[in-house]
Amino acid sequence: MAKNNVSHDLFDPRKGGQAIRISSMRIDAKPFEPARTNYFSVYLIESGSGMFWADASQFTFGPGALLFFIPYQHIRFVPDIPVQAEVVQFHANFLCVETFHAEVGCSGLLFNDPYGIPVVVMDEQSKSDVKNLIDHIRKEHEERELAYGEAMLAHLKVLLILATRLKSSRAGACGPGMDLRHPVLGQLRDLIEQNYHTLHSPADYAERLHMTPKTLGRIVREHLGTTPTDLIRSRILIHAKWQLLHTLKPVKEVSRELGFGDELYFSRLFKKATGHSPTFFREFETAVRGGSNLSMLSDRAPIPRSAVASDT
Known part of the structure; x- marks a missing residue:
């Protein structure tokens, strides 16, 4: 059991x-x-x-x-x-x-x-x-x-x-992994990809999509089972994990490039999402991987183009 x-x-x-x-x-x-x-x-x-x-x-x-x-x-x-x-x-x-x-x-x-x-x-x-x-x-x-x-x-x-x-x-042709039956979702995806490192509020994206945050939240929940806040946060965390794993940037620098002026706030967000602090995550994974992760340097956390391609 x-x-x-x-x-x-x-x-x-x-x-x-x-x-x-x-x-x-x-x-x-x-x-x-x-x-x-x-x-x-x-x-x-x-x-x-x-x-x-x-x-x-x-x-x-x-x-x-x-x-x-x-x-x-x-x-x-x-x-x-x-x-x-x-x-x-x-x-x-x-x-x-x-x-x-x-x-x-x-x-x-x-x-x-x-x-x-x-x-x-x-x-x-x-x-x-x-x-x-x-x-x-x-x-x-x-x-x-x-x-x-x-x-x-x-x-x-x-x-x-x-x-x-x-x-x-x-x-379908609109991009793997994503339900694009509502056209706003493709636009939201592109906006997040362009702005996740500076815009963290769903209201910022709703404004650019010419709708209320409530309407945007309903669309995301109905089609993707989540919220705009969690879409933004997930994209931020993908970037943060990549930088912590594959570069030697200080946590403060990773926090700053993601638009967080307060390193402690970023660290709390990261720990809530992973169960561990950014420092533990980096040091532990680097140790268990024998340092091999540090050979994959990148300035931007990648999501393969197939997952973020423009609508066709």
Whole structure:
């Protein structure tokens, strides 16, 4: 039985942690919060249904859904009926999504898309394919035969490619991962991309879209399951995490370039979102990655173009 748990469960190879792990999970029909973790997480919902929250964004799920969560994210499930799920979790040491996106838009489509929905709904054939891939990963993980790590990585990549294809095929020409049935959403996305480092209030964006903050909030909630405030905050945090991981800029400088005059306010916002201070996040992840993250320098946190492309 899953129990309510808001603790942290961080991958740390110095303590014998494994960079990939596979588990089966049962969630009873009551609220459940998995421990925060620095793994990327993929949940295959085999049975059961209900609601889940990824940070402050709310979504529905049912049998045959794939759910995608990013490291340090706060997750909460509220099932209607008991849920049975297969869970694959991997750290950047096993597969760095930030570099893999060139092959398979899984950063900015499956993960790290503040404007999209972290759910892929599968048909029976796709569900069977994904289940088989997870079974192969589990078998390699348990039997540990020659080159088992490479075999697990290959199966994981195929799983992510399959999920990316499914999500892309249902997203339409307006851009993967985002429901653009309302034209304001595309305009809002572009405005946030241009201004998230200086404009932090939904009222600023509502004014530029010639509507009230209440109307903008309703549109975002109805189509994306979140709020304008959380869209803006999520984009800020993607940038902040990138800078903390891949540059040596002081926290004060990262705070300032994101438009925060008060470093303490920025640090509180970051800790609320991740469960840890910016300094801990940088030092811990750099330690567990052996410093490899510092080879990916960038002045701007990237979201692949496929996730923010202009409407066509």
